[in-house]
Amino acid sequence: MVMVVTDLHGDWDAYQRYRDTFVTLQAHGEADGLILTGDLIHRSSPPDHSLEMVMDVLSLQAQYGDTVIYLCGNHELPHIYHFVLISGHREFTSLFEAAMNQSGQRSAIVPLFYRLPFLIRTRAGVSLTHAGGARVMANERYAHTLYHWDHQHYLDWASAQLAREVDLDALRHAYARAYQMDSYDEMVRSYLAVSGPDDPRYDDLLRGDLVTDHPDFNLVWDLLFTRCEQTHELALYDGMVELMLHQLSAGFAPQQVLVAGHMNTPGGHRVVGSRHLRLSSAKNAQPREAGQYLLFDAAHPVRGIDDLRRGLRSVF
DSSP states (O other): OEEEEOOOTTOHHHHHHHHHHHHHHHHTTSOSEEEEOSOOSOOSSSOOOHHHHHHHHHHHHHHHGGGEEEOOOTTTTHHHHTOOOEETTEEOHHHHHHHHHHHTOHHHHHHHHHTOOSEEEOTTSEEEESSOOOGGGGSHHHHHHHHTOOHHHHHHHHHHHHHTOSOHHHHHHHHHHHTTOSOHHHHHHHHHOOOSTTSTTTTHHHHHHHHHTSTTHHHHHHHHSOOGGGTSOHHHHHHHHHHHHHHHTTTSSOOOEEEEOSSOEEBSEEEETTTEEEEOSSTTEESGGGOOEEEEOTTSOOOSHHHHHTTEEOOO
């Protein structure tokens, strides 16, 4: 049995409830694994316990091994690729970057983030990702690229590009000017908590800019920032999800249902079309206390969403 939790966004109380529930279920043989579908971090208002939550996930992984799976959400992405994430009037990147520095835990957290996958599929026929169905997943090559995405590969590619750059100062100046800022130095200190030009991370804004301009990264934008049926007419979106599941079935058990969070729901879940179960565990549930988790047998084939809905539960 696998427990699925979505979008906790730095909510320490909710995280502890779900964490303790998993530990109890695991101890009683009622759950074997835990899947966090991304956006564990970045709370919209204080107190923000994102750092403590990520460190606790590392502790869970140390104890339970690869049965604790953490997927990459759009809020984890800026701490891998060094870009500034703004939602509404809130800028998120700098706060978590500063917290990693101040805690001395950057060296533990960054390798974790570099390992975060975008997608997971199960023998039950349930696929999971952070945001939902994406048009690019209908393409066999694109789906393969995203399923096997290697963060380190793209960062190494960007580093190689920078190593060939003759005038880094000019590139830094151009970057600052593109964002209507006076100084690259000011930007990198503010957003990434970099100490100065001798810091090995000093050119990370440039490195991230190169990666996010890579043609492959358009696939990531589409997958992690999709607005699903809000962007596409529902019948079209339902077809997109069906094609996505078809691609994820290649060489594997047939995939029947997509589980993702990312968007608000009245209550703790919403059925979108015929194949997408949108799960809201805290932040995106309306109200928060209506948040739910999903428990399902990852080895037993499901026929459809109704089979999964029987596994929806609450910790509130």
